[in-house]
Every structure is written in C-alpha cells, then in structure tokens.
Amino acid sequence: MQHRKLFAGIGATVLAGTAAFAGIQASSASESAAESAKPAASAPVQLDGRLNAMNDSGASGRVWAEFKGRKAEVRIKARGLAKGLPHAQHLHFGADARNECPNVFDDANNDLRINVAEGVPDYGPILKSLTTSGDTSPESGLAVDRYPTAPKGKVDYERKISFAPAAVARAIKNGKGVIVVHGVDHNGNGEYDFDGAGASELDPSLPAEATDPALCGVLR
Ligand SMILES: [Cu+2]
Incomplete structure (x- = not known):
C-alpha cells in the first residue's frame, strides 16, 4: 500500500511519507492522508x-x-x-x-x-x-x-x-x-x-x- 503510494506521482511522494507516520497511529489516519494526496482544485x-x-x-x-x-x-x-x-x-x-x-x-x-x-x-x-x-x-x-x-x-x-x-x-x-x-x-x-x-x-x-x-x- 505504502509502496504503491510512492509511485503515485510528483508531490504524492512527500505525502506518502506523511502517510507512513500516520499509519503508526491508526489505519484510518493513513486513509485520510491518502485522501489529501489527491490534488486540490487549486494545485498546479x-x-x-x-x-x-x-x-x-x-x-x-x-x-x-x-x-x-x-x-x-x-x-x-x-x-x-x-x-x-x-x-x-x-x-x-x-x-x-x-x-x-x-x-x-x-x-x-x-x-x-x-x-x-x-x-x-x-x-x-x-x-x-x-x-x-x-x-x-x-x-x-x-x-x-x-x-x-x-x-x-x-x-x-x-x-x-x-x-x-x-x-x-x-x-x-x-x-x-x-x-x-x-x-x-x-x-x-x-x-x-x-x-x-x-x-x-x-x-x-x-x-x-x-x-x-x-x-x-x-x-x-
Ligand atoms: Cu499557429
């Protein structure tokens, strides 16, 4: 799962790192991190x-x-x-x-x-x-x-x-x-x-x- 995120694209790599930390606490935390990895409307x-x-x-x-x-x-x-x-x-x-x-x-x-x-x-x-x-x-x-x-x-x-x-x-x-x-x-x-x-x-x-x-x- 984390492995896949690492290859998710530019910018996502940094967020994947965050998700790795969140994952220690709870799996739901890692899910919300994955959610935020989606580019926002204003993202370049x-x-x-x-x-x-x-x-x-x-x-x-x-x-x-x-x-x-x-x-x-x-x-x-x-x-x-x-x-x-x-x-x-x-x-x-x-x-x-x-x-x-x-x-x-x-x-x-x-x-x-x-x-x-x-x-x-x-x-x-x-x-x-x-x-x-x-x-x-x-x-x-x-x-x-x-x-x-x-x-x-x-x-x-x-x-x-x-x-x-x-x-x-x-x-x-x-x-x-x-x-x-x-x-x-x-x-x-x-x-x-x-x-x-x-x-x-x-x-x-x-x-x-x-x-x-x-x-x-x-x-x-
Ligand atoms: Cu022309």
Whole structure:
C-alpha cells in the first residue's frame, strides 16, 4: 500500500511519507492522508508535449506548461528551425476541433504541404499568440517582430500567459491545447520568400514560408 503510494506521482511522494507516520497511529489516519494526496482544485497542473516536425522542417522540440489557476508558465524549447527568421508560435484550441496535430491526410489540395488552414480542423484557431512581449491575443498571430528568431535554429522561450474564461483554461489543462511553431524555409535559401511556396493563405502579403507549420505538439 505504502509502496504503491510512492509511485503515485510528483508531490504524492512527500505525502506518502506523511502517510507512513500516520499509519503508526491508526489505519484510518493513513486513509485520510491518502485522501489529501489527491490534488486540490487549486494545485498546479503540469503539462508537456513533444513537438514534431511538419512540412519536412527538420525541427524538433518540447513544450511545458505549469498552470496555477488560470495562469500558465509556458516554455518551448526547439531546435532545427530555419535560422535567424521569425517563428510565429501559438497555442491553438477549438471547441469543435479534433485537438490534435495534422497529418498527411489533411493535405486537402495535395501540394505536399500542410498549410495553416489545412490544419485548422485538427488544432482549431489561435487561442494565444506566444509572443516575446506585449499582447498575446489572436490579434498578434502574425506580429512577426514579436516572435523568437531562432538564432542557430534554436528557440528557448518562456512566458506567463493568462487564460480566460475558466472553461477554456480547463480545456487546455485537459489536454486539448495544441502548440504550433510556424515558419519553414522550403527552398532553403535562408529567407522567407515567395519562391518557396507562394503567398500565405492567411495573409497574401506574407510568404507561405513564414506561416507554414514547422512544429506541432499537443500539450497534455
Ligand atoms: Cu499557429
């Protein structure tokens, strides 16, 4: 019984120690200790996820989020991204979305790319723009001057993000948020240009290279 508690997870280990002491007095005491080992509503919720390459970006990464109530400390570490170019990154969520990452079958127009629009049935619209400063609403989705630029292809990002309403925060905590890092240098010429894949379906003034997803991962 005590043995099982030790493997019950982060935080529970400490409580299991308390239960061991309580167990000396009475078995009912050990039961109430087990009861308190259940996370309270306000206890931090830890999520993480692997970021997998999309569109042959060659990138890889990881995401973590620690929720305290409706606020989350979000961290993204990635490598292998197009160097020295802005990489828009968002937390996507849609109540009607599948809450997962796209796959090759989502390439509706068979152009061998998954653009942002083709991924929307999977990950939904932007919920949070994971900018380096200022606004984090969907309006900053393409604020390319406020996103990491991946020197040497690497991103190490950390920021506290507020979520509202509570139902949305709950959905993310329940594993329905999808992280997408955008920006793929399809033709490998060291810049986002229209020769790579034409204009973005989101904003024709931007090359599709700037908006195509490079990494995707579900935050669970
Ligand atoms: Cu996005």
